[in-house]
Amino acid sequence: MIRRFLSKNKAVLGYGLSLAVLLFILKWLELRFVIYDHAMELYVGAIALMFTLLGIWLARKLTRPQKETIIVEKTVYPDSSLGFVPDETEIAHLGISKRELEVLELMAQGLSNEEIGNRLFVSLNTIKTHSSRIFEKLDVSRRTQAVEKAKRLRLIP
Amino acid sequence: MIRRFLSKNKAVLGYGLSLAVLLFILKWLELRFVIYDHAMELYVGAIALMFTLLGIWLARKLTRPQKETIIVEKTVYPDSSLGFVPDETEIAHLGISKRELEVLELMAQGLSNEEIGNRLFVSLNTIKTHSSRIFEKLDVSRRTQAVEKAKRLRLIP
């Protein structure tokens, strides 16, 4: 009970004690200097100094620090091209195979069937077959349409 | 000269003046209360109070405000289709005409040359000519490449 009271009012008790000590010092000073009437200025100066310091200490302890908030806006660009996540659900739903997706990506990069064939080390005819299957699955009839739709459906970046 | 000195040392002068006034008040209080020897405690209390306040005032004035930087992340969504701004500079630099840009956009939508012709009420041959000019200006040889490059250069959405 008492301990909790002490801990909860620690600050208040601290101030009180400090004040008591100060008053004691003052009384002692008064006794020492009261004899010499001319020491009055010194006495007052000591008091002034002590209480000024007390004031500063109080101010620092009691006033919450004056904060000056600086708000800096930092623009953040989301994914866009760095972090592309293909819509696996849609790919699976359309039944597009891994190889077909590869062909689709190279198509989107503007490569011809022959170039794609060379890139993937297969014949031109193979790419043509893949293309046709892709067009079927995407329900289009031209590569440009396929690319447009694939991008729209987020199958490729 | 004097005015500039005053303005530059305004704060210092303020503190000096305040101190002078306080000392005057102290002297005055001393003269008034020195007669009554028992008023000593009151006198000291007044001094204590004043200097405590002075201390507080000093502390508040002298402590520089603590700066706190808050970084607010502001997400910026690039174009996406809602707010697309074509790179007019690039378009002009490549010398691409208004009509050619139209054809380019329809190309990107996956339309065939014939479909583009019908859409723009011109013949297939006209679109072919436009296409060829576009490919020249973009330094490509196929429509898929043209579309890819045009999108990359932000000529079209």
Next chain:
DNA sequence: CGATGGGTCATACTTTAGTATGATTTTACG
């Protein structure tokens, strides 16, 4: 007024794309 550039169109040709069909091989799975 004549030169220029954009837009239009045509013919003729080459190249690439796309379709249809069939076949072989690889790979994954019950």
Next chain:
DNA sequence: CGTAAAATCATACTAAAGTATGACCCATCG
């Protein structure tokens, strides 16, 4: 192990795409 899906390749054909060349119209500008 056998089967289904995926991947491979070929041939033959049609349909687009792309190139080259020349021509015409029309607005604009020095």
